[in-house]
Amino acid sequence: MPRGGQLAYVAELQLRKQASYLVVFTLIMVLIALGVAIGFSYLIPSPEKSEMLYLATGAPTMVLIMTALVTVPMQNAGARLAGYLDFVKSLPVSRKSFLIADVGIWAMVTVPAIIISVFVAHLLFEPGYAVSWMVVPGFVLMVLSSFAIGYGYSFVMQAELAMALSQLIAFTALMFSPINFPIDRLPGWLEAVHQVLPIYHMAEVMRASLAHTTFDADPMSYIILAAWSVIGFFGAIRFLERA
Amino acid sequence: MAVIEMDHVTKTYKSRGKRTVANDDVSLRVDGGEVLGLFGHNGAGKTTIVNQLLGLLRPDKGSLVIAGEDIVKNPNRGRYLCSVQPQSKTPLGELTPRAATRIMAKLRGVSAHEVRERTDELFEKLDIMEWADVPGKELSGGVLRLTGFCMAAICPGKAVILDEPTNDVDPVRRRYLWNAIRGLTRDGTAVLLVTHNIREAESAVDEVAVLDKGKVLVQGNVQQIKAETARNRMKLEATAAAGEEEFAKPDWAEDMKIAEAELTLTFDRTLASEALKWAAEQHRERRLGRYALTEITLEDSYIELVGATKAVSNA
Incomplete structure (x- = not known):
């Protein structure tokens, strides 16, 4: 395991290298979250409370996806092309500490957007939030699974391909994934695909934590997210430790 | 005493069915307190040697020992035993040379007081003090390269690997840099110096190895090699x-x-x-x-x- 002191220095390295950039991304994520919670309601002619609740509980999931599966993989692919990851790999520290520090930093980027969007949506629409204690372990699980996949694919795939995939994920997550609407509206085959992919399960867990009186998450959702966490981090660590 | 010992190392890259032999039966040795200049044409296999010592690549055959530790068996030890200035300029982003150098020293367990003293000493020696607190993204290529050297030299450990350290550096500061490289050996550190700048390196190196298409063409003392060819x-x-x-x-x-x-x-x-x-x-x-x-x-x-x-x- 990485030593605590070293982890702090690696975190400092990652944080100070891109401090103002991280602030900008924090603000962009706030905009994306508000865009989903408020902006998407314009797409629906006369939204009912239940539909508003879908959007309001979908926004935080969207923030995690845009950060962990789109922004971070873009960053990683760029860092690989610039030779920065080789530099990181040559540092006299456990390479896992780089992963832990980086996930921690980027997870913090999502927190203001999630809190602000929930707060604003509540003030504007009162869609029926009911925050459960599960929100904390649920958030941790969602962070782990989404970042595991983001780091995993951006390390395992060719850098240019990873960049392209991140754009595809951004588009499909916004338009065609059951984050902002019920999964049964999708055609059967796409529904089946989403039963395996983590996006739908992340949305389910997020909904159950933010509005537990209205939504339930199947235990299977937690298991699938845990499985993706293991697969993703295994791939990312294998890439980092590979000699 | 040998700090870096490479024995009969072979490394082949495979890409789309094509095999490229980057290192072909390479044996090198760098003693403590000595600078080995590693010369060779582009693609001769110099950086492959560096990456194997750091544990970023694993040799197909042969043995690698740094300070008595087997790097083939424990590739992870390489980066703890050697500090390195990589060939590519490290993108510092918003980090300043002072912050980057401090973090590298802290990672190697140097005390805060010592870090300050050594950083000042290095920056003054290389005459880059005026950029010490400027964010990396605003720095010129030469200053970034010199910062890379400081990051490797702040706490050199048993061995320092410098991969083309003088690239982009102006002639005046190159002289300071050669002095600083020589200075590294004073407390017994072994230096592996990869460079194309042979003319200037001549006064800084003790031993020379010339790599050609992955093979060591010649290795020995500078004076001896010069005497043989001249x-x-x-x-x-x-x-x-x-x-x-x-x-x-x-x-x-x-x-x-x-x-x-x-x-x-x-x-x-x-x-x-x-x-x-x-x-x-x-x-x-x-x-x-x-x-x-x-x-x-x-x-x-x-x-x-x-x-x-x-x-x-x-x-």
């Missing part, structure tokens, strides 16, 4: 004011080359006075510009060595 020869260097066709090789010269208006004649040193007389005459007739009689340099030896293999492979 034998008893000297050279006359001059700028040619007349066209190439107007020069005929004088009898006393062994070899004459004219390239880009630069005339080089090699000859036995007992014929130096004749060479000088010839040059003065040519100068008077305005066929030569400035001229000088010099010793054969390490770079000349290198070009002769690498040129010889080319001639053989073309034959």
Whole structure:
């Protein structure tokens, strides 16, 4: 395991290298979250409370996806092309500490957007939030699974391909994934695909934590997210430790 | 005592069914307190050696030992035992040279007080103090490269690997850098220096290894290698004011080359006075510009060595 002191220095390295950039991304994520919670309601002619609740509980999931599966993989692919990851790999520290520090930093980027969007949506629409204690372990699980996949694919795939995939994920997550609407509206085959992919399960867990009186998450959702966490981090660590 | 020992290391890259032998039975040794200059053409396999020592690549065959530890068995130990200045400029982003150097020192467990002192000393030595607190993204390539050196030199450990440290650095600061590289060896650190700047490296290195197409062509002491290739020869260097066709090789010269208006004649040193007389005459007739009689340099030896293999492979 990485030593605590070293982890702090690696975190400092990652944080100070891109401090103002991280602030900008924090603000962009706030905009994306508000865009989903408020902006998407314009797409629906006369939204009912239940539909508003879908959007309001979908926004935080969207923030995690845009950060962990789109922004971070873009960053990683760029860092690989610039030779920065080789530099990181040559540092006299456990390479896992780089992963832990980086996930921690980027997870913090999502927190203001999630809190602000929930707060604003509540003030504007009162869609029926009911925050459960599960929100904390649920958030941790969602962070782990989404970042595991983001780091995993951006390390395992060719850098240019990873960049392209991140754009595809951004588009499909916004338009065609059951984050902002019920999964049964999708055609059967796409529904089946989403039963395996983590996006739908992340949305389910997020909904159950933010509005537990209205939504339930199947235990299977937690298991699938845990499985993706293991697969993703295994791939990312294998890439980092590979000699 | 040997700090870095590479024995019969072979490394092959495979890409789309094509095999490239990057290191072919390479054996190298760097002693403590010594600088080994590793020279070779582009793609000769120099950076592959560096990456294997750091545990970023695993050799197909052979053994790698750093400070008595087996790096093939424990590739993770390489980066703890060696500090490195990579060939690519480290993108510092918003980090300042001072912050980047401090973090590297802290990772190697240097105390805060010592970090400050050593950072100041290094920055002053390389004359980059005025950029110490400027974010990396605003720095020029040369200052970034020098920062990379400071990051490796702040707490050098058993061995330091410098991969083309003088690239992009201005001539004045290059001199400071060569001094600083020499300074690293004072407390017994072994330095592996990869460079194309052989002319300047000559005064900073103790031993030399020349790599050619993945193989070690020659390895040994600088003076010894120079003596072997230069034998008893000297050279006359001059700028040619007349066209190439107007020069005929004088009898006393062994070899004459004219390239880009630069005339080089090699000859036995007992014929130096004749060479000088010839040059003065040519100068008077305005066929030569400035001229000088010099010793054969390490770079000349290198070009002769690498040129010889080319001639053989073309034959």
